[in-house]
Amino acid sequence: MDPLSDDRDRQRPRLSAGSATGLLASARPRGVLAVFVGALPALTFPAPSLWWFAYVALVPWILLARSADTGRRAALDGWLGGLGFMVAAHHWLLPSLHVFTLVIAALLGLLWAPWGWLVRRLLGGVASPGRTAAALVVLPSAWLMVELVRSWEGLGGPWGLLGSSQWQVGPALRLASVGGVWLVSALIVTLNTGIAALAVAHAARPPGTSRTAAARTIPATAGLVAVAAVTTSAWAWAPRPEPAGRMRVAVVQPGVIDGVGSADKRLAREEALTRDLAGRDLDLVVWGESSVGHDLAQRPDVARRIAALSREVGADILVNVDARRSDKPGIFKSSVLVGPQGPTGDRYDKMRLVPFGEYVPARDLLGWATSVGKAAGEDRMRGERPVVMDVGNGLRVGPLVCFESAFPDMSRHLTREGAQLLLAQSSTSTFQSSWAPEQHASLAAVRAAETGRPMVHATLTGVSAVYGPDGERVGAPLGTSASATATYDIPLAEGVTPYVRLGDWPVHAALGVLAVLCAAEAARSLRGSAKGRLRQPAPEPHEPHARTAHGSRAHPGH
Structure with missing residues (x-):
């Protein structure tokens, strides 16, 4: 049987009118249900951080889409589920963008429509081993395509990638070092698909288990076993970061400062906190995003004040300038390194x-x-290239600014350029009481695990946190209520992770799977057309005899 062939309505098991799924007969309740089940995966991210729920969170969505009467209805389930997921994962944007948040979510939710259609195509109707096996490969690949497309900066970037929900799970972080966040996402979807397929196969078993019914569970079971084997193999095989010394870094978090003159008040608070770091034998001090509201070339007095702080604490200070430039038109957000003699010349403009x-x-x-x-x-204006900076003691750091820490390729590039420490200067003060600060900080753990390089996430108002080369947290974070400093002894590492070496290979593999799927569908369609032509009845031979008005044949010559 073709694993991608459509099922006839007569093949689909009928549901009793009294079953819970009778609700699906009504389009409106079904649409609401689709939005609800699509929103469930958002609970796996901080602040709820129910990471374990990720491994079953998609099952209700999958079961809903597979039960659709038509492919169009399944695509609608995919779209509405995607809408629910995007709203739930980004609900903290509502106070800022209002109704526009819903518009964006509805547009991005469309990306899940093909995924919903594929769920029904592969898992709908009577289960078969061939289609279940195909689902375990195709559905994770299709999900990765959704994540890849919506990761484009113009569509909001890679915030809320499913694999990022596992930022505190050791085995998952090990997988990230092999294939990035993409591999973790793919395996999570595979697990959900396998569990949903098992549920379908068991529900369809007639009384008295038969060999045929039992055989339907084999592909799903094999898929779950394969995921467990891959995770275990990665844990044992993936090279671990090799220790390469330590670096002592301080984070300065001034806290929430609003009102008239907030930029100058923030700078004064940052100066006061930084002075308290004197005598701690630091290698670097990091301030958050928009920590300086003046272009240092136009305000040499501010540059001199920060340089004096650098001399006092005995370390370079990485500030972030959010101001109109004197040498270029427009406003830039720039990471600027200031040493004892003033700005060192190392500058990174947010890209x-x-x-x-x-x-x-x-x-x-x-x-x-x-x-x-x-x-x-x-x-704001864009920078042109990433920058790796040299700080004291010959150490090299790669700065990113806020939103950029969500992009796996940026930290990977900095690592390839020789960065020993990754830095993200951030500010989420607009969303201070939401899930956003914790979600943002958690991304640094995934980037650290992917690259095998420690990462510092320094913010104005929290959450500030540091993660080691394996993605595990170093020291205690600074929460959203803190106006303080924190000093971290950060383990450094050397060596290259498979992800840094090979790049986004899970995405490339997913593209290959979908290309094979399209080729198989095209070939099946061509075969079907050819068979249809062969089955057409032959035209009747030409009748040389004419009929009379009474219906009798008139033979020639009579």
Whole structure:
């Protein structure tokens, strides 16, 4: 049997009217249910951080889509589930973007429509070993395509990738070092698919287990066993970071400072906190995003004050300037290294900007978003290239700014360029009481595990945290209520993880799987057309005899 062939309605098991799934007969309750089950995976991310729930969170969504009467209905289930997921994962944007959050979620939710259609195609109707085996490969691949497309900066970036929910799970972080967050996402979807397929196979068993019914569970069981084997193998085989000394870094978190003159008040608070770090034998001090509101070239007095702090604490200070430049038009967000003699010349301008937060895509068309929310009134300017900076004691650091810590390729590139420590300067003060600060900080753990390099996540208002080369937390984080400093002895590492060496190979493999799927579908369609032509009845031979008005044949010559 073709694993991708459609099932006839007569093949689909009938549900009793009194069953719980009778609700699905009504389109409106089903749509609400689709939004609800699609939102469930959001509970796996901080702040709820129910990481274990990720391994079953997709099962209700899968079971709903497979029960659809038509492929179009399954695609709608996929779309509405995607809408629910995007709203739940980004609900903290509502106070800033208002109704525009729902518009964006609805557009991005469309990416899951093909995934919902594939769920029904592969798992709908009567289960078969061939289609179940195909589902275990195709559905994770299709999910990765959704994550890849929505990871584009203009669509909001890779926030809420399913694999990121496992930021505190050791085996999952080991998998990230092999295939990045993509591999973790793929294995989570595979587990959910296998569990859903087992549930379907068991539900379809007639009384008295038969060999045929038992055989239907074999592919799903084999898939679950394979995931367990891959995880165990990665744990045993993947090279662990080799120790390469330590680095002593301090994070300065001034806390929430609002009102008139907040930029100058924040700078004064950062100076006071930094002075308290004197005598701690530091290698580097890190301030958060937008920690300095003046261009240092235009305000040499501010540059001199920070340089004096560097001399006092005996370490370079990495600040973040959010200001209009004197040498270039526009406003930049820049990581600037300041040493005892002033700015060292090392400067990184933020390259990937937050849609609507730091620029409005297609402002001529979507500029109205500024009138209904807190979208950027003026677009920030983009940097041109990543930068690896040399700090004291010959150590090299790779800075990122806020949103950029969500992009696996950026930290991977900095590692390949020789960064020994990754730094993310961030500010989520707009979303201080939401899930956003903890979600953002957790991304640093995944980036550290992927690259085998420790990462510092330094913010203005929390959560500030540090993670070692294996993704495990170093020291205690600074929460959203803290206005303080924290000093961390950070273990450094050397060597190259498989992910840094091979890149996004799980995504490439997923593209290959979907290409094979499309080729198989095209070949099946061509075969079906050819068989249809062969089965057409032959045309009747030409009848040389004419009929009379009474229906009798008139033979020639009569």
